[in-house]
Amino acid sequence: xxxxxxxxxxxxxxxxxxxxxxxxxxxxxxxxxxxxxxxxxxxxxxxxxxxxxxxxxxxxxxxxxxxxxxxxxxxxxxxxxxxxxxxxxxxxxxxxxxxxxxxxxxxxxxxxxxxxxxxxxxxxxxxxxxxxxxxxxxxxxxxxxxxxxxxxxxxxxxxxxxxxxxxxxxxxxxxxxxxxxxxxxxxxxxxxxxxxxxxxxxxxxxxxxxxxxxxxxxxxxxxxxxxxxxxxxxxxxxxxxxxxxxxxxxxxxxxxxxxxxxxxxxxxxxxxxxxxxxxxxxxxxxxxxxxxxxxxxxxxxxxxxxxxxxxxxxxxxxxxxxxxxxxxxxxxxxxxxxxxxxxxxx
Numbered sequence: 001x002x003x004x005x006x007x008x009x010x011x012x013x014x015x016x017x018x019x020x021x022x023x024x025x026x027x028x029x030x031x032x033x034x035x036x037x038x039x040x041x042x043x044x045x046x047x048x049x050x051x052x053x054x055x056x057x058x059x060x061x062x063x064x065x066x067x068x069x070x071x072x073x074x075x076x077x078x079x080x081x082x083x084x085x086x087x088x089x090x091x092x093x094x095x096x097x098x099x100x101x102x103x104x105x106x107x108x109x110x111x112x113x114x115x116x117x118x119x120x121x122x123x124x125x126x127x128x129x130x131x132x133x134x135x136x137x138x139x140x141x142x143x144x145x146x147x148x149x150x151x152x153x154x155x156x157x158x159x160x161x162x163x164x165x166x167x168x169x170x171x172x173x174x175x176x177x178x179x180x181x182x183x184x185x186x187x188x189x190x191x192x193x194x195x196x197x198x199x200x201x202x203x204x205x206x207x208x209x210x211x212x213x214x215x216x217x218x219x220x221x222x223x224x225x226x227x228x229x230x231x232x233x234x235x236x237x238x239x240x241x242x243x244x245x246x247x248x249x250x251x252x253x254x255x256x257x258x259x260x261x262x263x264x265x266x267x268x269x270x271x272x273x274x275x276x277x278x279x280x281x282x283x284x285x286x287x288x289x290x291x292x293x294x295x296x297x298x299x300x301x302x303x304x305x306x307x308x309x310x311x312x313x314x315x316x317x318x319x320x321x322x323x324x325x326x327x328x329x330x331x332x333x334x335x336x337x338x339x340x341x342x343x344x345x346x
Contacts, residue, residue: 028073028097032065035092043088045103046133047173051080054103063090070096079104085133087111087172110169118291120251121160122258133173142176152184154207157287161210162187165293190294198301202234207287213296214288215278218247219311222319226296230303232311232323241309243278251289252276264341315340 035041041063045054051074058064073096074080086108090099101107113131118124125140132139142148144156154162162183170182191199191206199209216229236243246265252274253260262269270277276285308323310330315337322337324330 029095030069031093032070032096033063033090033092033094033099034065035063035090035094037092039092041090043090043103044133044172045083045085045088047085049083049085051083054083070099073097074100077101077104084108085173108171108173111172112167113170114167115163115291116165116293118160118163118165120290121156124160124163124291128179131172132170132179134176139176139179142180148177149180152180155287158207158211160288160291161207163291164190165291195298195301202301202303203237208284209300210292210297211284211288213292213300214290215243215245215247215285216300217292217296218251218289219245220319220321223295223299225320226299227302227304228306228308228323229311229321230300231306232308234300234303235307235309237283239309240282242280242282243284245278248276248278248285248289251285312337 033041041061043054043057043063045057055067055071055074058070059067064070077100079100082104084103084106086106087110088102088107089109094102111131113128115124115127118127121140121143125136125143128134128139129136143159146155149155149159152159152162159180162180164183164186166186168182168186170179174182187206196206199206202209204212212230212233215233216226219229220226233243233245249265249269249272250262252272253262253269255274255276256272270279273280275281276289278285306323307325310324310327310333311321312330312334314320314322322333324333
């Protein structure tokens with residue numbers, strides 16, 4: 001009789017353990033995301049979020065098969081007190097254990113920030129906010145604050161020079177100041193000894209080279225012409241001439257009125273008083289008028305050596321310029337362009 005009772009107890013214990021084990025398995029190790037093979041979900045956890053916000057995001061996007069088991073595992077692993085912001089890519093087959101471990105450890109997935117063809121800090125701020133957590137105003141506040149930027153050795157006029165066009169891998173919740181620190185590191189890496197030596201030979205700092213490259217890129221989008229244009233401006237700088245670049249005038253006008261439409265630069269525009277107006281003020285403007293491509297920066301560093309100091313758009317080769325060594329040659333080229341522009345009502 002005693003053996004029979006003992007057997008019943010053993011069987012009952014085994015059954016209970018089996019049931020309990022099954023329950024624990026379902027809660028901890030069973031798949032609890034509704035993602036199909038090949039499907040992923042980006043979970044964004046903003047800075048300052050709590051566990052309720054994380055859970056609600058998963059529920060509202062219909063990611064969890066069972067919310068209660070997720071909450072149970074999260075509680076057992078103390079995740080509610082360890083919520084970390086970031087971007088987390090969830091994949092098919094994830095269990096509560098895998099999901100909570102990923103979120104609790106802050107094992108976030110990076111974003112790709114691509115910077116190309118950006119005019120100034122307003123456009124830059126908007127581009128940054130499209131990829132990173134911060135809104136455009138938070139980035140703009142830093143980029144416009146000379147006091148904050150002084151810690152990085154730059155001003156609001158020159159800060160855009162640090163944002164070299166490229167694709168960068170970053171955490172989604174990278175702060176504006178952390179981003180600027182990273183951009184400074186990338187800038188220093190790009191400006192190796194060879195490039196610094198070439199800049200010094202030109203009599204320019206790296207920031208000034210980027211500023212000149214921004215003018216060159218605004219003057220021409222023809223890569224084969226950029227070294228020629230760069231050589232022309234290098235000649236003007238060497239001779240102490242004003243750069244007299246139309247794009248700098250346009251930039252100055254747009255700083256005052258971003259909605260202004262300018263299809264042609266007139267003499268009245270050349271009289272607009274701004275430190276960016278290189279018709280009025282000698283030397284380079286206070287900073288870049290756009291973020292130039294790295295190839296344009298190298299075009300400046302490897303500028304073509306010639307005697308040209310004048311140029312004007314070439315009506316016979318759209319996108320290109322005609323160059324001149326003397327004012328008389330330039331006047332003939334300029335008259336040819338003006339006649340063409342008038343005929344075409346430009």
